[in-house]
Amino acid sequence: MLNFELFNPVKIIFGKDTIGNLPTLLQNKEKILFAYGGGSIKKNGVYEQIKQALIHKDVYEFSGIEVNPEYETLMKAVELCKKCKIDFILAVGGGSVIDGCKFIASAAKYKKNDPWELVMGAQSEKAIPLGCVLTLPATGSEMNGFSVISRRSVNAKKGFFSAHSYPEFSILDPSVTFSLPERQVINGIIDPFVHVTEQYLTYKINSPLQNRQSEAILKTLIEEGPKAIKRKEDYNNRANIMWCATQALNGTIGKGVPQDWATHEIGHEITALFGLDHAQTLAVILPALLQHEYDYKKEKLVEFGKNVFSLDYNSEAKIAKTAINKTEKFFRSLGAKTRLSEYKIPKKELKHIAKKVMETSKGVKLGENSRIGENEILEILEIAWPSYK
Known part of the structure; x- marks a missing residue:
């Protein structure tokens, strides 16, 4: 730690x-x-x-x-x-x-x-x-x-x-929160979910308590999130989601562990340029980033798959890749879009987005390994652009 x-x-x-x-x-x-x-x-x-x-x-x-x-x-x-x-x-x-x-x-x-x-x-x-x-x-x-x-x-x-x-x-x-529009309810589930993954899906560093705290928040959001869309006045459901959102970024789960935040940095630029809601950008970028950074995050993706999605395959690679797919499916099950093309963002704009991200970061590479530069950002955006199948 x-x-x-x-x-x-x-x-x-x-x-x-x-x-x-x-x-x-x-x-x-x-x-x-x-x-x-x-x-x-x-x-x-x-x-x-x-x-x-x-x-x-x-x-x-x-x-x-x-x-x-x-x-x-x-x-x-x-x-x-x-x-x-x-x-x-x-x-x-x-x-x-x-x-x-x-x-x-x-x-x-x-x-x-x-x-x-x-x-x-x-x-x-x-x-x-x-x-x-x-x-x-x-x-x-x-x-x-x-x-x-x-x-x-x-x-x-x-x-x-x-x-x-x-x-x-x-x-x-x-x-x-009972009167919130559905779009804001969806955003309020995705935002804390990605806050947790930015602090959890990095690399192993012998932090079992922080891991389990993170996994508890993620599992609770997966269990309670869909209920919030259907039950607008379920007090206990909204209480659980509200407390998850607070716990996701109050400093506790991120202490003593490496943190990523590349999804947020890229998402902020998409919001600035195209006006998407913050959580909308996170739902698009996180699955693409996890695919791109698979080799560097594989060990934690396996933990994520086993402990959050209860996956049990003989192949660790299958667990890790399935966990990424299930993350995107979870976002879509809430009603969120997960591809840039669904927001009518032209593919020709991807290079401009990547360039702006690096300008904002003053050339400092992103991610827990400080390896995501302009070329890598463009590759992540290209993964996030095609229509969802």
Whole structure:
């Protein structure tokens, strides 16, 4: 096992009707930015619950944070925070809203000229504290310090990390997910699934506990995912999926083990260029990447096949290859597309995508072995392009 440090200060309040805990959680906060995305929280009753909980606070609302939060939009909130001397940010929504608020929190305290520098690697020295009410489980942003921001003017989608970006608390009420559109439910299953594989499907390093924790999340998502499509108001089902999404990226399963993240890096560029949902890109790229990197991931793919899909063949190669096929079939069973051609992305654009990925990574090769460069990315994209048979 590799050396590691683990730090996670986020207080989780999980369960039905837990939004009612907000007055206690915010008792020492006065000027609050209440930030959210579109109008969905006004349709499912969450907005009114929040307003009631904040009735005795000085509240400033900021709406319109996009699915892929835009730098230009977020900078409007940054100016509002500065002008009104906001002392706490309450992010209400899914991962995009939370990611956006993490940027707002750091950018509002950034002393240099261009807060985009934070996304490009500059370190934030402090941030406005924030808390979350999660309405769409998927990214795990409610319990980590990571954030992903887009900037349309330069066709960029970049992630950044700050120790100041951890929420003070996150409220997770599975019942608020009952009204989610099917597309978002599907995304909320695929996203944590791939978060786990990025930390699990690498190479062996004698980490049995992390392996089994990862396999437990994957098996739970495989068991509970299809139910979520059919049973829109099954509280226990939605609770299990919500907790899987949080556990998939709160730092625990990735400590002491090699990590990949090439699927995410390639997917981010596809989102930036063509506007696909984040999870849609992951469902396309992961099976293709596993095929391409088969020789380097074979041992873990065999474990994956045996322990997650319960495969029992005499041939390890058959187990590994079947596990890749079953992963793609699982995504498709949820209703997800798994090929670039299904999204009408022209094959002639693949070289451009590969080039953009490497530009964004500043020439640093991707993957746990740091061997995936522009040529390899193009080969992965070519595997991911043909129609599914």
